[in-house]
């Protein structure tokens with residue numbers, strides 16, 4: 001097996017006024033390169049916390065996370081940010097597009113921040129596949145929710161990350177648009193060889209995953 005991402009006995013405890021919340025209580029998991037994983041579980045079970053720690057947006061209280069055998073959890077904030085830009089792509093429920101920039105600028109932003117340029121053939125292939133070829137000069141406010149989420153997908157795929165993380169990516173879309181959008185995310189990740197990890201409430205989406213990870217009370221069951 002070709003393991004791209006590995007969590008080893010990860011815990012995450014939040015300090016709150018009333019004491020502590022143990023959001024993750026010892027999670028170990030090996031993610032195989034190129035597969036599509038769905039993370040499911042009740043609200044408050046620890047799904048977002050897990051995604052944030054696997055992707056380097058947050059750090060474990062104890063335990064480690066490795067990408068290709070490299071533990072990045074104790075990197076400085078700056079090094080972590082660079083590591084994320086090189087290795088991780090993100091799709092959020094809220095799209096997180098920049099309103100003041102057009103689609104082209106938005107989807108190439110991670111590359112720009114990393115001092116890289118979009119390969120033009122790849123840009124055309126990705127935007128064509130996501131139905132965005134004629135939207136590149138438009139601004140996010142001129143697009144539908146589904147189109148905005150397709151921009152966020154293009155942005156995540158274009159930088160050629162090893163792993164794409166998505167937290168409830170269809171949460172703001174109606175069922176049909178959500179399923180179509182999710183299908184595009186899955187197809188583009190597969191086509192470009194990216195491992196995809198998606199938190200979802202939607203069991204129809206989870207059913208299409210290669211592996212389903214069920215979290216309950218901060219543990220994989």
Ligand SMILES: Nc1ncnc2c1ncn2[C@@H]1O[C@H](COP(=O)(O)OP(=O)(O)O)[C@@H](O)[C@H]1O
Nearest residue numbers: 014016021023042043044045046047048049050
């Ligand atoms: N920043 C935070 N501060 C304190 N508690 C938090 C924080 N983020 C999450 N939690 C708590 O950790 C638990 C897991 O939350 P979360 O990972 O967001 O669950 P899910 O995404 O499955 O709904 C919940 O009890 C939640 O209230």
Ligand SMILES: [Mg+2]
Nearest residue numbers: 047048049167
């Ligand atoms: Mg969540």
